[in-house]
Amino acid sequence: MQKAAEYWNPGKVSFWTEAGTPMVIDRREGYFLYDMSGKRLIDLHLNGGTYNFGHRHPELVEVLKSGLDYFDMGNHWFPSVARAAFAEQLVNTAPHTKYAIFGAGGAEAVEIALKTARYATKRKKIVSIIKGYHGHSGLSVATGDERFSKIFLADQPDDFLQIPFNDADALESVLKGRDVAAFIIETIPATYGFPMPNDGYLKACQDLCHKYGTKFISDEVQTGLMRTGVMWGWQGYGLKPDIFVCGKGLGGGIYPISACLVTEECGQWLVEDGAAHISTAGGSELGCLVGHHVIEMLQRPEVISNIKFVTEYFAQSMKEMMARHSDFFVGVRQRGVVLGLEFDHPEGAVAVSRALYENGVWAIFSSLDKSVLQFKPGVVLDVDTCQEIIDRFDAAMPRARQILKSGRRVA
Amino acid sequence: MSEHQVFNTPRLEVPDRSLSRARMKVDRAAWASRYFRNFNRKAVLEIAESIAEAGYNRAGEFAELAVSETGYGVVEHKKLKNQLCTYELLNYYRDLDLVTPRVDAARQIIELAKPAGVVFALAPATNPVATVYYKAMLAVLSRNAIVISPHPAAKKTSVLAAQHLAAAAEAAGAPSGLIQCVEEPSIPLVQDIMASDRINVIIATGGTAMVRAAYSSGNPALGVGPGNAVAYVDPSANVAATAKCLVDSKSFDNSVLCTNESVVITLEKNRGNLERALRSAGAHICNEIDTDKLRNYLFGGEGFTLEAIGKSARWIAEQAGVRVSPATKVLVPVVATPGQDDLLFHEKLCPVLTLTAAVDFEQAVTFAKHTTRRGAGHSAAFHGDNSNRLVDFSQKMPVYRVVVNAPCSQGAAGFATHLPPTFTIGTGFAGRSSVGENVGPQHLVHWTRIAYAKDSKVNLESIDLSDVTTSGNPTAEVQSRKSVTEPVDSGVRDELRRLILEELQNLKGDAQ
Numbered sequence: 001m002q003k004a005a006e007y008w009n010p011g012k013v014s015f016w017t018e019a020g021t022p023m024v025i026d027r028r029e030g031y032f033l034y035d036m037s038g039k040r041l042i043d044l045h046l047n048g049g050t051y052n053f054g055h056r057h058p059e060l061v062e063v064l065k066s067g068l069d070y071f072d073m074g075n076h077w078f079p080s081v082a083r084a085a086f087a088e089q090l091v092n093t094a095p096h097t098k099y100a101i102f103g104a105g106g107a108e109a110v111e112i113a114l115k116t117a118r119y120a121t122k123r124k125k126i127v128s129i130i131k132g133y134h135g136h137s138g139l140s141v142a143t144g145d146e147r148f149s150k151i152f153l154a155d156q157p158d159d160f161l162q163i164p165f166n167d168a169d170a171l172e173s174v175l176k177g178r179d180v181a182a183f184i185i186e187t188i189p190a191t192y193g194f195p196m197p198n199d200g201y202l203k204a205c206q207d208l209c210h211k212y213g214t215k216f217i218s219d220e221v222q223t224g225l226m227r228t229g230v231m232w233g234w235q236g237y238g239l240k241p242d243i244f245v246c247g248k249g250l251g252g253g254i255y256p257i258s259a260c261l262v263t264e265e266c267g268q269w270l271v272e273d274g275a276a277h278i279s280t281a282g283g284s285e286l287g288c289l290v291g292h293h294v295i296e297m298l299q300r301p302e303v304i305s306n307i308k309f310v311t312e313y314f315a316q317s318m319k320e321m322m323a324r325h326s327d328f329f330v331g332v333r334q335r336g337v338v339l340g341l342e343f344d345h346p347e348g349a350v351a352v353s354r355a356l357y358e359n360g361v362w363a364i365f366s367s368l369d370k371s372v373l374q375f376k377p378g379v380v381l382d383v384d385t386c387q388e389i390i391d392r393f394d395a396a397m398p399r400a401r402q403i404l405k406s407g408r409r410v411a
Numbered sequence: 412m413s414e415h416q417v418f419n420t421p422r423l424e425v426p427d428r429s430l431s432r433a434r435m436k437v438d439r440a441a442w443a444s445r446y447f448r449n450f451n452r453k454a455v456l457e458i459a460e461s462i463a464e465a466g467y468n469r470a471g472e473f474a475e476l477a478v479s480e481t482g483y484g485v486v487e488h489k490k491l492k493n494q495l496c497t498y499e500l501l502n503y504y505r506d507l508d509l510v511t512p513r514v515d516a517a518r519q520i521i522e523l524a525k526p527a528g529v530v531f532a533l534a535p536a537t538n539p540v541a542t543v544y545y546k547a548m549l550a551v552l553s554r555n556a557i558v559i560s561p562h563p564a565a566k567k568t569s570v571l572a573a574q575h576l577a578a579a580a581e582a583a584g585a586p587s588g589l590i591q592c593v594e595e596p597s598i599p600l601v602q603d604i605m606a607s608d609r610i611n612v613i614i615a616t617g618g619t620a621m622v623r624a625a626y627s628s629g630n631p632a633l634g635v636g637p638g639n640a641v642a643y644v645d646p647s648a649n650v651a652a653t654a655k656c657l658v659d660s661k662s663f664d665n666s667v668l669c670t671n672e673s674v675v676i677t678l679e680k681n682r683g684n685l686e687r688a689l690r691s692a693g694a695h696i697c698n699e700i701d702t703d704k705l706r707n708y709l710f711g712g713e714g715f716t717l718e719a720i721g722k723s724a725r726w727i728a729e730q731a732g733v734r735v736s737p738a739t740k741v742l743v744p745v746v747a748t749p750g751q752d753d754l755l756f757h758e759k760l761c762p763v764l765t766l767t768a769a770v771d772f773e774q775a776v777t778f779a780k781h782t783t784r785r786g787a788g789h790s791a792a793f794h795g796d797n798s799n800r801l802v803d804f805s806q807k808m809p810v811y812r813v814v815v816n817a818p819c820s821q822g823a824a825g826f827a828t829h830l831p832p833t834f835t836i837g838t839g840f841a842g843r844s845s846v847g848e849n850v851g852p853q854h855l856v857h858w859t860r861i862a863y864a865k866d867s868k869v870n871l872e873s874i875d876l877s878d879v880t881t882s883g884n885p886t887a888e889v890q891s892r893k894s895v896t897e898p899v900d901s902g903v904r905d906e907l908r909r910l911i912l913e914e915l916q917n918l919k920g921d922a923q
């Protein structure tokens with residue numbers, strides 16, 4: 001801890017210490033984390049779906065290990081079997097797209113998406129939603145909350161506009177000028193606490209984009225990979241985004257890779273100048289190998305069925321929990337295995353996160369709305385662990401109540 | 412390294428995904444079990460009825476597939492066996508309620524049924540479909556989820572049969588994943604799953620090694636090993652009827668059931684009679700030379716000649732170089748005296764029935780006992796009317812079924828007798844197994860017994876037990892009548908919704 005504060009990141013160290021969750025992760029296996037003292041935590045953070053299959057899933061580890069006997073990152077200038085196979089597989093999951101462009105992280109894929117939209121429209125402006133989150137690189141950070149851009153003087157208020165979520169009229173008013181290249185939106189905004197899009201909202205946004213010649217970009221970094229019950233979140237809303245990005249769990253939590261999928265029309269720059277975007281670590285062959293296997297696993301009937309069971313289980317038991325703790329547990333936002341739990345206090349989720357931590361469960365609050373706890377079970381969770389999560393959740397509620405009470409008095 | 416190198420080794424070792432998939436199946440089964448274990452009797456019977464119907468309808472088709480995939484057995488007979496594992500099996504257990512709580516007012520005890528959970532079942536190559544049908548039905552009737560690992564030689568057919576039943580179960584309201592089958596079975600996979608703490612009980616049917624492995628796995632197991640049934644023909648028997656039983660039994664599905672007679676023994680004075688009767692029933696009685704040829708063919712290599720399993724009598728005769736009439740159903744090598752060492756006294760899963768004769772009843776029993784040791788705990792047959800001898804024989808034989816005046820294969824398996832119909836014959840303590848009966852759904856349920864003090868006088872009838880079971884799947888989500896793949900494109904759904912709204916508005920307009 002001391003060394004981490006000294007050499008690594010004093011801000012983060014003191015933040016987590018104050019939050020009451022001073023976790024240093026030691027071993028990790030399946031959906032379990034162990035801290036340095038050996039205390040076990042069930043992971044419901046999963047780093048936003050990075051550990052969709054749990055930590056170090058044996059099958060994925062084996063794929064990576066055997067991959068190392070043949071592959072390395074590869075030469076990003078040249079075609080490769082692994083990249084071609086993975087790109088084909090991804091495009092097959094979204095037949096209206098034509099090309100898959102690889103990056104190493106989510107922000108990079110977002111970067112590619114925004115550049116692609118600018119190329120395709122010859123326009124510069126980018127619209128995103130207030131409290132959206134698309135990563136922390138140059139263009140992507142400019143789309144997000146100003147907390148992250150201002151500090152590095154990376155905000156670009158002229159080219160990057162923000163509108164409120166679930167407000168199609170607001171979108172129309174900024175698109176009307178016909179000078180917007182892209183509207184980028186998380187299918188369900190994660191860092192904002194998973195507020196659900198209103199019925200028809202996303203479809204209306206997509207229609208508006210098309211009406212005004214703007215590209216519609218879905219950020220599927222947290223909602224893709226079966227986490228909402230379908231491979232890509234947009235499928236569940238009847239959308240066909242011009243461009244969409246995915247990352248996190250695509251690399252199975254063991255090898256970073258991200259992808260940006262584009263329609264044929266948007267992807268013309270790949271024909272004009274394929275080297276217009278270049279990334280040494282983007283689309284590394286090992287990453288493609290793991291990613292290919294991740295997609296294959298997600299398509300198995302056993303996994304699809306398991307997701308349904310986990311989804312249904314938490315829908316049911318969260319309803320019960322809410323009834324039992326209705327004094328401050330006031331709402332559940334859910335789609336598939338993406339859940340946001342609403343608490344009746346602006347810092348409610350921080351207290352619940354801490355209480356859960358003390359009870360052996362790790363779930364993180366939403367950075368941009370601290371009344372909402374992000375609750376993100378994995379796709380192959382088994383019935384016993386799910387039951388245990390709920391038992392621990394129930395046990396943690398009185399403690400959360402207590403933390404909140406004492407906090408209130410202090411405040 | 413040379414300047415141009417050709418690599419012969421495979422570029423990439425793709426790891427085996429079948430084990431991981433099998434583990435996922437077990438987890439999925441655990442989810443299914445979580446819901447199914449609380450279903451009420453009506454819901455359970457509906458599902459059972461549905462898989463019986465589905466199984467019955469495609470019994471013939473799967474029989475053909477099984478024979479063409481494995482090369483074992485006779486299509487017509489397999490079809491019959493498959494059918495027997497549908498309605499017949501269900502009807503036998505229909506009134507055995509393993510679901511509803513039992514109230515015993517006199518003893519002041521209430522019993523609540525607790526299914527095992529996830530059953531891991533092994534199925535042999537010789538009866539692939541019937542075993543899948545049978546074990547799936549047992550699982551459903553006892554409210555368990557089941558993952559079947561078929562014999563690799565029969566995996567395609569087994570998977571199809573299991574999927575067919577699974578779909579029928581789901582259509583009748585079962586949670587998805589209730590009946591599953593491993594697509595790529597292998598010995599390491601089976602060992603891994605058997606030892607896993609995610610399964611609750613194993614039903615192992617198969618060779619000795621597999622059954623022993625099941626028992627050593629650390630999980631509760633119902634293991635059932637090979638048989639080597641002896642039929643004793645008493646001089647009091649009607650030889651014509653007996654011979655017909657023996658030939659029918661031994662030729663049934665080319666003798667791949669482990670309950671098939673392996674050896675028939677009678678008394679010296681009766682041997683001629685029996686031989687004649689067998690011959691008229693369609694058996695070929697071998698002379699000494701033919702007997703030697705058969706022995707050589709069947710046991711000349713290392714152990715039993717596997718290619719002979721489930722083949723017809725004519726085919727085997729041809730391979731062995733024995734000339735038989737085309738109508739021959741069974742080959743009968745004759746070993747004049749009942750010594751222990753003749754290889755022809757070993758188990759033979761093919762229509763070859765060794766005949767021998769003893770000087771008296773005592774010698775016959777002694778011989779039968781020893782022969783049966785090789786398939787201990789299994790079955791035997793008795794032909795005749797002498798009930799003293801029947802009891803004596805049954806008392807001395809280390810078997811748990813003695814079939815009387817009936818074909819042993821169908822008799823011990825409960826199809827020609829009133830024994831419970833089964834494809835898992837409990838071989839009991841004599842066969843180093845935990846069950847000695849024909850395995851049924853009752854073996855997959857334990858009961859929680861709520862026991863009051865001896866002198867208490869609680870009115871048990873007034874206790875509300877209605878919450879113990881549910882009327883079926885509580886939620887639409889897990890109800891997998893809906894396809895597991897992509898949901899209806901919501902574009903289409905929106906369009907439908909719009910049309911319906913329009914329709915409604917038109918209706919309203921009309922009314923105004």
Ligand SMILES: Cc1ncc(COP(=O)(O)O)c(C=O)c1O
Nearest residue numbers: 105106107133134135186221222
């Ligand atoms: C929705 C969304 N988009 C993009 C990103 C950025 O991904 P990365 O951190 O891999 O750059 C994140 C990461 O949290 C995210 O949640």
